[in-house]
Amino acid sequence: MEQAEWLRIxxxxxxxxxxxxxxxxxxxxxxEYSIRPACEGDLLSVFELLRPFVEQRKVLRRxxxxxxxxxxxxxxxxxxxxxxxxSAVEIYSKKLSEIQCLTVNPEHQGKGIGGALxxxxxxxxxxxxxxxxxxxxxxxxxxxxxxxxxxxxxxKRALFFQLRSRDxxxxxxxxxxx
Ligand SMILES: CC(C)(COP(=O)(O)OP(=O)(O)OC[C@H]1O[C@@H](n2cnc3c(N)ncnc32)[C@H](O)[C@@H]1OP(=O)(O)O)[C@@H](O)C(=O)NCCC(=O)NCCS
Numbered sequence: 001m002e003q004a005e006w007l008r009i010x011x012x013x014x015x016x017x018x019x020x021x022x023x024x025x026x027x028x029x030x031x032e033y034s035i036r037p038a039c040e041g042d043l044l045s046v047f048e049l050l051r052p053f054v055e056q057r058k059v060l061r062r063x064x065x066x067x068x069x070x071x072x073x074x075x076x077x078x079x080x081x082x083x084x085x086x087s088a089v090e091i092y093s094k095k096l097s098e099i100q101c102l103t104v105n106p107e108h109q110g111k112g113i114g115g116a117l118x119x120x121x122x123x124x125x126x127x128x129x130x131x132x133x134x135x136x137x138x139x140x141x142x143x144x145x146x147x148x149x150x151x152x153x154x155x156k157r158a159l160f161f162q163l164r165s166r167d168x169x170x171x172x173x174x175x176x177x178x
Contacts, residue, residue: 029116033108038074038086043067045083046076046101053103058138061170062101065178070100075120077104077113084108089121089133097125099135118146134158 029035038046046067053059062070070088077085085104091097099121104114118135125133132151136158137143 029112033077033079033084033111033113035075035077035085035113035116035120038071038076038088040068040071042071042074042076042083042086046071046074046086049083049086049103049105050101059101059103061166063170063173063178065173067101073121073124074101075117075124077108077117079108085113085117087114087117087121089125091125091128091130094129095131097128097130097133099133102135102137114142115146118143122146 043064047064050059050062050067054061070090073091074086074088076083085108087102088100089097090100099118102114102117104117122133133148135143135148
């Protein structure tokens with residue numbers, strides 16, 4: 001494989017935008033839905049929730065260990081005790097955190113659950129004193145409506161320098177049992 005192929009600059013189609021100072025006010029969720037902090041016991045439900053989205057390549061593949069770690073700073077949405085949505089905020093440093101694994105079961109989309117999950121994640125990052133929250137989504141409008149905006153208004157896209165293929169890294173992680 002040519003070096004250029006390995007060292008290409010990776011421009012993602014989804015755009016990466018970062019949090020503006022304020023999270024806009026919002027309408028309440030329908031009463032039958034609730035959101036709570038995730039716990040260890042949610043691992044399997046969250047894994048199963050994510051599976052079809054991963055297969056459709058709408059969210060990135062994760063190991064169980066990664067999902068397990070995300071439960072510590074994640075939230076689940078429930079309907080009658082069943083997990084129908086999930087999102088986590090991965091806190092990299094005091095400067096940067098990222099919304100991860102945002103998913104809502106298709107039967108329950110469009111009711112404000114995705115937005116509510118993001119707001120919970122943002123609030124947690126705020127409580128931890130983090131400077132910015134980054135999010136990647138296919139829908140720019142969805143994130144804008146939640147108060148996200150470009151950190152550098154003239155430089156609208158985030159560029160990634162991909163050093164190794166995701167498949168290769170995940171094969172390794174799986175061999176390590178993660
Ligand atoms: C993104 C997602 C979590 C939103 O969940 P949700 O519960 O439907 O979100 P809400 O009801 O709070 O908001 C829906 C709004 O966002 C818009 N929206 C959300 N995702 C969208 C997308 N991929 N393309 C276009 N619009 C989208 C909807 O049109 C709607 O806008 P409206 O209120 O003006 O009609 C859900 O669509 C989903 O699980 N998508 C698949 C996984 C994914 O793409 N995750 C994000 C990548 S990390």
